[in-house]
Amino acid sequence: MSEIVKTTNEDIVRVSSREVSVMMDIRHDNLIAKIEKHTEIFKKVTDLKNKVSDLWIESTYKDSTGRTLKDYKISKKGCEFLAHKTTGEKGDLFTIKYMDRFEEMEKSLKKQKVLSPMEQLKLQYQVLEDHEQRFEKIEERLDSLEINPHQKRAIQRAKSKRVVELLGGRKSVAYKDASLRAKVYADMGRQYNNYFDISEYAYTPRNRYEEALELIATYNLTVELSMEVRQRNNQLKFL
Structure with missing residues (x-):
């Protein structure tokens, strides 16, 4: 009262x-x-x-x-x-x-301390600055999260597309060779995981999603695998 x-x-x-x-x-x-x-x-x-x-x-x-x-x-x-x-x-x-x-x-x-207009402005600025720093930290945490389900499916499709290209198409002898196809997927997965320093592609950082797609698109077979794919596809020419 x-x-x-x-x-x-x-x-x-x-x-x-x-x-x-x-x-x-x-x-x-x-x-x-x-x-x-x-x-x-x-x-x-x-x-x-x-x-x-x-x-x-x-x-x-x-x-x-x-x-x-x-x-x-x-x-x-x-x-x-x-x-x-x-x-x-x-x-x-x-x-x-x-x-x-x-x-x-x-x-x-x-x-109760009475703040001057300048002190009030400084306090308001400090509050805004603190909020901005919090938002930045939240964004950093969100960016460091793993890829979402949609991004996982996109990466899987990109891998499949690249493997088909490297094996010479879905109708190629090399692609139809399940053992050889598995070797290519395994090598791609190994290089991918080493690049991102993760144990499996599902742990790809969300903020590096575009980088992951670019890595897959530029992936190339090792010399050994490249020779094996060439030899396997060339077998059809001598049949």
């Missing part, structure tokens, strides 16, 4: 009239009536008319049933005024209570 109201010259700490009524040990509606009575008197005096807001400002609040009811935000100066108008033991107790309350709030206010 307390708040800090910003004015042109200073931060004024105010408490709700509901809280003040508890400190004064009177009904809230009676305190409202007392405040409005003094306000009417001040308004009749030109020099005091504009001073009312230094004491209290009218406000509203919602009760537990959702009704909007009148409330006042009372400054320390306003509490001092009300204390002067309260005689006897109640006045003394109220003075102690409101002084303790405002001291507590003012200490809390001092702990």
Whole structure:
């Protein structure tokens, strides 16, 4: 029920009239009536008319049933005024209570560092920079992930296409030789895994997917395999 109201010259700490009524040990509606009575008197005096807001400002609040009811935000100066108008033991107790309350709030206010416009800009920039660094790390982690199922299938197709080309086509004797075809796939897989330093193609880094396709497209047989494929395909000429 307390708040800090910003004015042109200073931060004024105010408490709700509901809280003040508890400190004064009177009904809230009676305190409202007392405040409005003094306000009417001040308004009749030109020099005091504009001073009312230094004491209290009218406000509203919602009760537990959702009704909007009148409330006042009372400054320390306003509490001092009300204390002067309260005689006897109640006045003394109220003075102690409101002084303790405002001291507590003012200490809390001092702990809150007010940033200059430049400091606010620096803080905003730092927040943005931190977010950007986080996004970069996330992107790096995503890029370092393994290829997805779609990319795996594309790599498999690229391997098959290259093997067909190197063996002389699907109708070639070399391609129809399952043993020789398996040797070519094995050699391609071995070179591929060594290049990426992985145990199998499924672990290909996602951010090197295009590089993987290029590697497959430029793969060539070893001298031994090349000779074996040539010999196997040449057998048809002598049949």
